[in-house]
Amino acid sequence: MNPTGPSALVQPPGRRVLHIGPMTGTLAVRSVAVGVAGLALTAAIVVHSIGHGSFTIAPGDVVSTLLGGGTAAQKLIVLDLRLPRILTALLVGAALAVSGALTQTFARNPLASPDVLGVTHGASLGAVAVIVLGGGAAIGAVPLAALAGGLITATLVYLLAWRQGVDGFRLVLVGIGIGEVVTAGVSWFLVRAEIVDAARATIWLNGSVAGADWSQVRPLSLGLAVLLPLAVATSFTLQALQFDDDVSKSLGVRLQAARLAVVLTAVALAAGAVAAAGPIEFVAFVVPQIALRLCGGSRPPLIVSAILGALLVSAADLAARLVLPDRELPVGLVTAMVGAPYLLWLLIRTNRRVSA
Amino acid sequence: MTATARPVLTDRRPLILLGLAAAVVVAVALSLAIGAQWLRPAEVWQAVTDPDPAAPATAIVRELRLPRTVLGVLVGSALGAAGALMQGHTRNPLADPGLLGIAAGASFAVVLGIQLGTGGLTGYIWFAFAGALLASVAVFGIASGRRGGPTPVTLALAGMAISALLASFTQSILLADDASLNVFRFWVVGSLSGRDATVAAQVAPFIAxxxxxxxxxxxxxxxxxxxxxxxxxxxxxxxxxxxxxxxAIVLLAGAATAACGPIGFLGLIVPHVARYLVGPDHRWLIPASALAGAVVLLLADVLGRVVVSPGELQTGIVLAAVGAPFFVALVRSRRGAVKL
Incomplete structure (x- = not known):
């Protein structure tokens, strides 16, 4: 871990200094370029994704329907059937990516993801327990069970890691221990389940946005509207937290309060995303690392991560439907098939030391 | 960084290794003596030292419990040492042997083996080993750049990426094929049961x-x-x-995974326990991890046989259910979180 030294604060690399009246700020040119390019790609994918399906709609018609025009049939297909699905993909991707960026920064570890906070595993246990014990009848209770499982497990991890305060290293290790117990519970349910329930649980465990409707989109978008600004608000603290504890303190960070704020935000983002679409785990790990390598800098950027997360999940969902139209491949599998080779390519191409 | 500021600790390390070796002996004895069928210690002792072909105890101990115990020692020490190596090479306390793509590669190859219909749990050994080998070579190759070999960060990232990629292929096969899922879900839990003496003999040279x-x-x-x-x-x-x-990691973890399925958690926690006991010097840490790994795996296996007797709970599940709370307690203790 080689955080840029104090000299970098005087002359920020890759940043342009802006003077607006009495205010002076810096603008990370590369991050803005990556972010704009990501937004443009995402918009193209959204339009294409809404147009694609058993009833094809031209891109022009998609845009006009989204802006309030279109025929009644187009409105039904676009607004009621296809828009909730793509919105869920965008929101889940953004939430997971930001959650991952927060976790990796405060744990000072590029391998950390919301998994180590216990959220994903806990949510999996809640969902699988309901699927196996409740059978087909209880399928409606799965998102709630996932949300409850995720939040309870994360709270447990945080409390167990508390010892005159929480330390990032200890939190991560406790999280792994608890995560392992919870995963053993999932395996136990899968081994003793009827094969029908085991198969259904496996589908949920892979993560999917198929069948999403407005009842999922509304709470998710509401949550993100609150949590994303919160996450961005912590970024000054994050900048200091990536140094070790003594440096952070001397920079004026109240460590415990700052950590609690970051962990709470990360947990809430991940829990919401997992409840809506199942554990699409790889997004939270890979997107911050890709964003870091595209933008440069010393820690994963939050806003660019959100944009790229939305891009990855929506692109994976579209790819799943284009490549295997007759079989619904869960989006969680495709994110790994798309994201992993891209990260590998970035590793090979840059092949220089970037620490997170 | 290091926690071995106290020189007293240095002198105690040979004693600690001896103690761990004694614990292995105790665990082996427990594993031979305890099971679904209750045997008196004298019967067990006789079955090992002076087998009487007519006695039922001989068959139980020599045919069932001995191969399983030997396999437990081999696999436990392999995973413990592999974990210590992995955490040392990535300089990351979160690393386990699975991070090199071993578990994911073995899993993918086993699912392919199930598809091809090579029968029985033991039939998948060579599939698992080949899968682990190919995956870890790919990870190491991608992470090593033009010069100087891989840095800890690129090694870990490449391992995560390859693992996720292979896991997604595995899952997409399993989703389409319930019959394979039905075989695979028992393999992936990780267990010592159902493996006969040939399995231990096949993996022993690689682990040595x-x-x-x-x-x-x-x-x-x-x-x-x-x-x-x-x-x-x-x-x-x-x-x-x-x-x-x-x-070394590929030989150890590949052979262990091939024999018992992925028991990744062992490789993750055991080095932390060993570091707590002997400090961060790898010359002591690796043997201590190997011995501690054998003890922990054998005890978890014995416990799995006892708690739901006459059936049994898969070793991987017991290990997580019992080992993890212990691990959490260790991390919370004053000296527990010994950093790398």
């Missing part, structure tokens, strides 16, 4: 070679722990050291 390489690698790993620049300045050649370490 792996342990030897691990010990050879230990001094170099101590130098690498100071950072690659410092290690180079000390005269350490980085790329050969990394290659030896990865070869």
């Amino acid at each position: 070679a792996g342990l030897l390489l691990a010990m050879v690698n230990a001094p170099a790993l101590n130098a690498l722990g100071l950072g690659e620049e410092v290690a180079r300045a000390l005269g350490q050649r980085v790329l050969p050291a990394r290659a030896v370490g990865v070869a």
Whole structure:
């Protein structure tokens, strides 16, 4: 871990200094370029994704329907059937990516993801327990069970890691221990389940946005509207937290309060995303690392991560439907098939030391 | 960084290793004596030392419990040592042997084996081993750049990426094929049961070679722990050291996974326990991890046989259910979180 030294604060690399009246700020040119390019790609994918399906709609018609025009049939297909699905993909991707960026920064570890906070595993246990014990009848209770499982497990991890305060290293290790117990519970349910329930649980465990409707989109978008600004608000603290504890303190960070704020935000983002679409785990790990390598800098950027997360999940969902139209491949599998080779390519191409 | 500021600790390390070896002996005895069928200690002793072909105890101990116990010692020590190597080479306390793509590669190959219909749990050994080998070679190859070998961060990231990629292929096969899922879900839990003596004999040479390489690698790993620049300045050649370490990890964890399925958690927690006992010097840490791994795996296996007798709970599940709370308690203790 080689955080840029104090000299970098005087002359920020890759940043342009802006003077607006009495205010002076810096603008990370590369991050803005990556972010704009990501937004443009995402918009193209959204339009294409809404147009694609058993009833094809031209891109022009998609845009006009989204802006309030279109025929009644187009409105039904676009607004009621296809828009909730793509919105869920965008929101889940953004939430997971930001959650991952927060976790990796405060744990000072590029391998950390919301998994180590216990959220994903806990949510999996809640969902699988309901699927196996409740059978087909209880399928409606799965998102709630996932949300409850995720939040309870994360709270447990945080409390167990508390010892005159929480330390990032200890939190991560406790999280792994608890995560392992919870995963053993999932395996136990899968081994003793009827094969029908085991198969259904496996589908949920892979993560999917198929069948999403407005009842999922509304709470998710509401949550993100609150949590994303919160996450961005912590970024000054994050900048200091990536140094070790003594440096952070001397920079004026109240460590415990700052950590609690970051962990709470990360947990809430991940829990919401997992409840809506199942554990699409790889997004939270890979997107911050890709964003870091595209933008440069010393820690994963939050806003660019959100944009790229939305891009990855929506692109994976579209790819799943284009490549295997007759079989619904869960989006969680495709994110790994798309994201992993891209990260590998970035590793090979840059092949220089970037620490997170 | 290090927690071995107290010189007293240095003197105690041979004693600790001896204690761990004694614990292995105790665990072996428990594993031979305890099971679904209650046997008196005298019967067990006689079955081992002076087998009487007519006695039922002989068949139970020699045919069922002995191979399983031997396999437990082999696999436990392999995973413990592999975990210590992995955490040393990535300089990351979250690393386990699975991070090199071993579990994911073995899993993918086993699912392919199930598809091809090679019968029985033991039939998948060579599939799992080949899968683990190919995956880890890919990870090491991608992470090593043009010069100087992989850095800890690129090694870990490449491992995560390859693992996720392979896991997604595995899952997409399983989703389409319930019959394969039905076989695979029992393999992936990780268990010592149902493996006969030939399995232990097949993996033993690989594990022995792996342990030897691990010990050879230990001094170099101590130098690498100071950072690659410092290690180079000390005269350490980085790329050969990394290659030896990865070869040892592949032999150890590949053979263990092939024999018992992925029991990744063992490789993750045991080095932390061993570091707590003997400190961060890899010359002590690797043997301590190997011994502690054997003890922990055997005890978890015995416990799995006892709690739901006459059936049994898969070792991987017991290990997580009992080992993890212990691990959490260790991390919370004053000296517990010994950093790398």
